[in-house]
Amino acid sequence: MNRVIIHDPTLRDGQHAVRHQLDVAALRGYAEAADAAGVPVVEVGHGNGLGASSLQVGRAAVSDDVMLSTVREALRHSRMGVFMLPGWGTSTDLHRALEHGADVVRIGVHCTETSLAERHLGFLAEQGADGHCVLMMSHMASPDQLAEHAVAAVGYGARAVGLMDSAGNFLPPDVSARIGAIAAAVDVPVIFHGHNNLGMAVANSVAAAQAGATIIDGCARGFGAGAGNTQLEVLVPVLERLGFDTGIDLYGLLDAAEFAERELMPAPPVTGSLSIVSGLAGVFSGFKHQVLDAAGRAGVDPRDVFFELGRRQAIAGQEDLIVDVVAELGRREVA
Amino acid sequence: MNRVIIHDPTLRDGQHAVRHQLDVAALRGYAEAADAAGVPVVEVGHGNGLGASSLQVGRAAVSDDVMLSTVREALRHSRMGVFMLPGWGTSTDLHRALEHGADVVRIGVHCTETSLAERHLGFLAEQGADGHCVLMMSHMASPDQLAEHAVAAVGYGARAVGLMDSAGNFLPPDVSARIGAIAAAVDVPVIFHGHNNLGMAVANSVAAAQAGATIIDGCARGFGAGAGNTQLEVLVPVLERLGFDTGIDLYGLLDAAEFAERELMPAPPVTGSLSIVSGLAGVFSGFKHQVLDAAGRAGVDPRDVFFELGRRQAIAGQEDLIVDVVAELGRREVA
Incomplete structure (x- = not known):
């Protein structure tokens, strides 16, 4: 069976839907539920990542330090992920995230601006940390351009690289072409993170897995701004049905999603x-x-x-x- | 461009989500909005179709007669559709629906029980009416079986025939195989009606169109029980982007969906x-x-x-x- 590593940014990307107001009880409760279900990576943070809490994009209810220590304590088996946009976050934020025990550190850059991640990916590599690079708004670049930038990111030290469909613009063949080009160009795991604006988040994620992505993102009930992200508890059994192995317990995942619907969000995302x-x-x-x-x-x-x-x-x-x-x-x- | 006829059962299948309680103002308002957007067929009725209002499956707020006359009056360009399950509805109901000016009459049967539709499809053909046959729970039969039953339905007089994914079980390759088999076996238009239980309603509908279906169903905001149906106002621009021509005005359709969200449903469907x-x-x-x-x-x-x-x-x-x-x-x- 092909293994797919599920990466769950419910407690980071979902924050966009609640103006970064998730509290400690919500963070702890969801992290425990995802951990119990066997979700491999639980990402936490302000919606815009480490260091982003500000008047301009919104102050989070909880500081980065408290978010990270809360989720770290709640996770027994799952790895803890964080996200950082260079500019919003700095090297200082990365240092502190590693001190808090972040296992996976994603650096996000516009899809044709990988060089902005160079210093941070280099630092993470020096520290022996699992530094990943995600290319955002990736519908704006061709498969070849994206493959070039993915190769650059790996050169900077990224241990995994991939795409965010930040605008929710892709249809499955768009994803297949781009993920396929990256998978052919690098020998590290390839990441895909979908959004559901065109009702295609699950179908696009399946297309990504079939084209060679081995790290796929999903959020409980699709928790996220607007149309939301890929619905995690739908994605996992669909991948399993298609022969991918996620190692996740379905009932545990359904329970985590019910907790999220009840405790994290006023209502699940709607595609308006x-x-x-x-x-x-x-x-x-x-x-x-x-x-x-x-x-x-x-x-x-x-x-x-x-x-x-x-x-x-x-x-x-x-x-x-x-x-x-x-x-x-x-x-x-x-x- | 390949023409796809959009069939909109918001005012029939959506009724399941509100225990068949849509009132006259809601029926009229949505029908007018869908008509203004250029939706070709607007289907109306109790969720279980003509004649189904009962203690057993729920009494509708409005009688079949009032539903049909209300929507008939509201439609200037769109055709009016009705749905009937043999047993719940009878020949008497079909007679009255035709008298009310129903343009498209769908008879639904379990996917391997097409013979139940024989008499009704024959009657509709005699009347010169546009009688369609939809095979429900179609994941329970093979492509060959479905093609056989589709051929039988055309033999009985159906002017279009196709599939409902009643359980929301299909993934796109399942749809491609089954719609492809039917399209190869009959020379009438082929129908597809999806549900979103596995997040695949839009992707499955696209697969259906690409495999030869030319009548595709969608509901405003996916209005329907549980995970809901294919979200109409997402489906249409996705089909257009892929080169299909629906003849529908996007902004008008978005307006109709906003009306539906506001006036028809307590909240859009959630995939729980x-x-x-x-x-x-x-x-x-x-x-x-x-x-x-x-x-x-x-x-x-x-x-x-x-x-x-x-x-x-x-x-x-x-x-x-x-x-x-x-x-x-x-x-x-x-x-």
Whole structure:
């Protein structure tokens, strides 16, 4: 059987859906439930990763130190994962995460900016830590470009490398081509992290596994912003049915997901209009609130704003473009 | 471009999620919104179809006559669809549906019991009506068996024939094989109706279209019992992106789905533990409440009950099996 390592960012990516307000009881309870089910890696943190808690992207209810020590204590068998975006997090944050016993450290970079991860991946390699690199917004690059950047990441010291479908834009053949190109180019495990904007998170994750990815992400009930992530407790039995071995106990996983639905989220993710439109447009859905605000003030259709941002290939950090696009669409409507 | 006809049973299959309580304002409002978006067929009725309103499966808030006249009035361009399960509905119900101006009449039968539809399909053909036949619980039959039954249905007069994945058990290759076999065997349009128990409703519907289905079902926000149906407003743009032409206006469709979320349902469908287990087991999720009741009384795990019902190939109408299975599992635990 082909082994697939399930990586569970419920307590990190799910934070986006609750403005980073998960409390200690929720973190501990879910980590214990996932551990009991045999989930190999439980990732925890602010939604934007280590060091990101701030006025700009939202203050977390719990500090990084308390999050990490809480989850570390709760895990008996599962490894603890953390995530960091260079710029939000720094080397100091990585040091402290390792001191807290983080086993897997993911560095996330825009898909064509792998060099931003060089120093951090090098540091992790020096420390003998399990440093991974994930290429975000990966629908914006070709299979060849992504393979090139994956090779670069491995050169910097990454022990695993892969893709986030940050905008939820992929359909299964897109995933097969990109994961296949990376798997052919590197000899470390390949990662896939899906989003459900086009209803394809499970199908895309299966396509990734079939194309050679061996680390696949999923969150309980798909917990995450907007349309959410790949629903973990659906993904696992589907992978098992297709002949992949996850080592996870199904009933334990279903119990963990019920805990998550009850204790972590006001409601499971819903795929609404702007999730669908941002997925189609290939735009980070985190722009949603700013788009709604700016479009509302100008009397412009926010769906048009997303499609135009997609045409301009807007990426996170380029929120200024929203204002430009809204102004231009407003002028077009008046004209 | 390949044309796909979207068939929208939001106002029929969705009724299962609200105990058949949609009122006249909801029926009219959604029908108008779907019509404005250019949805080709809007199906309406009690969840179990014409004539099914009863104490046994639940009384609808609105009679068949009022449902049909309300939706008929609301539709300017869309065709009106109805659904009937022989036994629940009778020839009298078909007569009245045609008098109300039903344009598409679907007769649903268990996938190996097509002969139950013979008389009704013959009557519809005589009347010059557009009579369709859908084979339910279609994961329980092989591609060849399904093709045989599809050919029989066309022989009885069906102008279209296809599959319901009633248990939400299919993965895309299962759909491709079965739809492909039917499309090769008949020269009428082929139908696919998915459920989302394994997160595959959109992917399965795409697989169906690529294998030759030209009538695909979807419901606003996936409105339906348990994990729900294929999410219509996701399916349509995904099909369009893949080169299929639906003739539907995306923004209009997104608006209709927002109306549905606000006015038709307490909340969009969630894929919970028993939806996943019933999908994996290949058991009709409509058994859920009876399984929960019987298992709860006996102190048996309802998930075990679903898996055992799956092993025994239980189908709707065999609710007595639930009691047998619970009793046997109870004895096993005591032993």
